Amino acid sequence: MEPQPPAGSSAWEGHSPDDGAIYTRICPIAIAGAGAAGVLMGPPETFWAAAPPVAAVDPAQLAQEALDKMTLLGPDIGITPKPGGKGVVGMPVYMWTAKTAETYGPNSASASAGGITVTATAKVKRIVWDMGDGNTVTCTTAGTPYKAEFGKKESPDCGYLYSAPSSTQAAGRYHVTATSTWQVDWQVDGGGETGQLAATRTNAVDIDVAEVQVLN
Known part of the structure; x- marks a missing residue:
């Protein structure tokens, strides 16, 4: 008082x-x-x-503090065609992200208060690719980086086929946006209470896709 x-x-x-x-x-x-x-x-x-009362500690709040300590980024976008290059309508488009702690996980941090410690671990659960033409692709893996020997094979886990050239867009390119959803599992150290949080991060690139020119 x-x-x-x-x-x-x-x-x-x-x-x-x-x-x-x-x-x-x-x-x-x-x-x-x-x-x-x-x-x-x-x-x-x-x-x-005799001593100041200690407020009860909310483990979920500590979990949020642990999450705030992490560096979670949007996908480190890999895509064919590469930005600055040019793809072709009907050719397989590969999408992927580098699998680092910051772009895919796992990524962990802890926070403590009132004698308890909560450790949170974040991993990407899915990546939703907005292909810029009105369609989206949901990938539950990091995707497969394209290699020249793949040729015209489609991506085994995260790919797309454009049906129209990017010249149909106002900007003349497809603006591809990748949004990752991170699942964050947390637990009070020592086998205590558990819970789950979620976070999203986004990155984007612009790509050119041309129409095949047929010569007679």
């Missing part, structure tokens, strides 16, 4: 200002059957304590 009650006040419960301090607390009161909306704050209560 500010200010503290004078010495001799009944609030001290027989103690003196040298023994501790008087505190005020306000606790929530749940109304049965009213759900989350049915929570009211009760009247202030005063009490004596």
Whole structure:
């Protein structure tokens, strides 16, 4: 309390200002059957304590703090055709990302408070590729980097085929956006409470896709 009650006040419960301090607390009161909306704050209560009370630690909040410590980036985009190059309508497009801790995981961090520690580990669960022509592709892997020996084979896990040239777009290119969804699993160290969070990160590139020119 500010200010503290004078010495001799009944609030001290027989103690003196040298023994501790008087505190005020306000606790929530749940109304049965009213759900989350049915929570009211009760009247202030005063009490004596020898040491400052320690607020309860919410492990989920510590998990969020651990997540905030991580460097999680959007996909490190690999794609054929490469930005600056030119692809052809009907030719397989490969999409992939470099598998680093920052772009694909796993990535871990911990946060501590009130005598407990929560460790969170983040991994990419899926990447949604917006191909810039109104279509999207959802990939549950990091994708397969293209190699020349693949030729005209389609990607085994994360690919696409354009049916029209990028000249049909206002900008003359396809703006490809890759959005990764990170699944973040957390646990109180020592085998305590567990939970899960999610995060998304995005990156984008522009590519050129031309129509095949047939000569007679």
